[in-house]
Amino acid sequence: MKIFKLAGILLCLPLAAWAGKAERDFMAAEVEPAVKEATAAFKKSCGCDVKFDVKQDSFQSKDDMFKIKYFASTIKDNVGSYCSDAATKKAMCKVKSIEFSKTAETALKFNAGKVTASTDGTSQPSWEMLTREVDK
Numbered sequence: 001m002k003i004f005k006l007a008g009i010l011l012c013l014p015l016a017a018w019a020g021k022a023e024r025d026f027m028a029a030e031v032e033p034a035v036k037e038a039t040a041a042f043k044k045s046c047g048c049d050v051k052f053d054v055k056q057d058s059f060q061s062k063d064d065m066f067k068i069k070y071f072a073s074t075i076k077d078n079v080g081s082y083c084s085d086a087a088t089k090k091a092m093c094k095v096k097s098i099e100f101s102k103t104a105e106t107a108l109k110f111n112a113g114k115v116t117a118s119t120d121g122t123s124q125p126s127w128e129m130l131t132r133e134v135d136k
Contacts, residue, residue, distance in 0.1 A: 026062045034072040041076040046083040048093035055101035064102055067119040071100060078127040091134055110134055 035052045042050045052072070059065050075098075083089045096113035103118040108125040110116075110133035117125045 023059075023062050023065065026065055027056065031065055031068050031072075034069045034076070038072040038075040038079075041079050042092075042095075045080045046089045046092040048089075048095075050095050051097040053097055053099040055099065058102040060102075064119070064121050067102070067121065067124040068100055071117060071119070071124045074124075074127045075130070082127075082131065095134060108133055110136070 031054070035054065039050060039052060042048070054068055059068065079092070083092055094113060095110070095115055098115040098117060100117045100119075102121055104120060106118060106120045106123045106125060108115065108117045108129040110130075115130065115133070117130075119125070
């Protein structure tokens with residue numbers, strides 16, 4: 001009977017980790033503003049809108065959520081100098097949405113206007129990965 005109780009507790013731990021106050025606070029105070037800044041920088045520099053879709057349920061801890069913030073900051077920090085001419089702006093404006101989630105591997109793919117980016121929890125996609133895919 002004790003094993004069943006222990007198993008039940010262990011199965012609920014990942015859900016409790018997401019539902020924690022520290023994770024919610026970090027998402028609201030750090031991640032969401034970083035995503036908004038990246039979106040605004042993209043619009044200002046390239047002249048087009050991009051929608052971020054963070055798959056929050058795939059991020060179980062505050063440590064995982066740092067990867068969202070870092071990826072958004074990478075976009076914000078680099079898009080201004082990258083969208084410096086009409087051809088580049090046109091290429092970057094093909095990006096309509098960026099979906100970000102935690103999966104088994106860090107990857108970035110671009111298809112039909114959608115960037116699908118993922119982190120394995122130890123690294124995040126880079127600006128170079130994004131521009132390489134969009135510039136194909």
